[in-house]
Amino acid sequence: MLELNQADYSAIILTLKLAGLVTLILLVLGTPLAYWLATSRSRLTPVINAIVALPLVLPPTVLGFYLLIAMGPNGPLGQLTQMLGISGLAFSFGGLVVGSVFYSLPFVVQPIKNAIQAMGSRPLEVAATLGASPLDRFFSVVLPNAKPGFLTAAVLGFAHTVGEFGVILMIGGNIPGETRVVSVQIYDHVESLEYAQAHQLSALMMIFAFVVLLLVFQLNRKQSRVNHVF
């Protein structure tokens, strides 16, 4: 019953590629950031917390607009790419990755931070008195204890990147195979009055989003049950 055309498939594959890559980058970058935010008593933490949470409240167009300027030939990101001798980020897949990393950052950082905070400092102190270095403590105590937080973070980060539209349109435009993700493809179909095509992709997205959210709530339910036992 699905009658997707070549462009639809290409959009789906591009979307999955983008979301997968962004999730991976966010887990690597977001974890130390979340750890720091959860454990540091620095006066900077509220500032960093606010910056991380910005994409939650800003219209995606605002974020996209500033990212576009930053990626332009005179922007800091543009200067950097020029210095490194790579082509500009604007209207490229690389640009989408950078934009999406900013856009989905809070969805990855928050669950990890909450999980580490819920664990409390005592297990870390215990590990320290048993001779575990800070890095050792991270791998032997933080990771296993905050595992549900990491799972939630990965699922939310992935799903949120899949559902992105505004930022992509601002910094990526609409280049098939390069920046035309599913949400943009749907927009295109609607613009060309291809409602049947738009329906199919939209329904797919809907089912995907529902399954993802179901997964997250299941995960949280299991986690809270565990908390009761302890």
Place this chain on the structure above:
Amino acid sequence: MFFNSLHKHQDADSMRYLSVNVRINRPQFNLNLNTKILLSGVTAIFGHSGSGKTSLLRCIAGLEKHSQSSIQFGQTYWQNKHTFLPTHKRQIGYVFQEPSLLAHLTVRDNLNYAIKRAGKNRHISESQVVELLKLTPLLAQFPATLSGGEKQRVAIGRALLAQPQLLLMDEPLASLDLKHKYEILTYLEQLKQQLNIPIIYISHSPEEVARLADQLIMLEKGQIISHQSIEQSFDLLNQANRQLNEQAVFLSAELIETAQQWQQMKVALKSAGKKSTTYLWLSQINVQPEQELRLKIMAKDVSISLQQAQGSSIQNILPVVIEKIETLDSGMQLITLNAGEHLLYAKISNKAVHDLKLYAGMPVYAQIKAAALI
């Protein structure tokens, strides 16, 4: 008995001290102390909650960092103006007030966590710890399925397997019910006898301290008010006990002889580490000749007679002098009795004090109905 090889090092160790100079000044909390803690036996830190006991222990462990403080372990500076050795590099074991096992690991893996990270100089083996604390049936379980007492036993075992040169214990019995408290106290006593690790032990229970400690540091409002041997501290502990509405005296004693046919033993009270000529008969228990015994005599178990009673069933009668008479709330009087080098309390009704015409300085006889070994 497992750890005989350790005792060779005892002399060298006894020369060593932990020098602690801690200054914490916050609006609601001050801790200012400078002392040398003997790195041998059990040093109890005693004080009410809020007196700074836990902060002191956390400073020693490096869990708290306060500038202007210095901690010197033997020859090594753990903290001074220029250095701060992080917790994981200090060779300590730490037992927290509430049992703090790593919830995601089984008991065996909790022990292994310490074993894997312990230094090369290993003097305590896993089998010794498992046997001493009876951990075998618990090894495969997760912490969530253990009772409070079992968790604390595992936590103590895990701290030992970190091969500490100093064991820090922050009220390890405070979160336990009475039954588990006595169970763990027994283990701690064995640990003290069998392992030669200096222990700093925080408590606010006079009886726990009187039972376990060799030295006592008494803290009040963030300052040391006494740091002496436990025997010299008994009076302070008696006072602390009275604040808890328990009138009793702590004494230390040594076995003189046993009378097998009566299942009784004769002990001499000790003063300043020496046997005195004040003797008591107690129910016999299994003790070694040189082993130090700690006794508790409740004021309600001591009565007074003007003459040495003839034909009394009470075995322990000591000539004493009344030192002080104080009125308690309950229509009773607390009489402080001086038995040479030792004090006793007797709790007597107002009427009896009046009828016997008791006064301070009066020579009388103290009849001790019961003395408990603690």
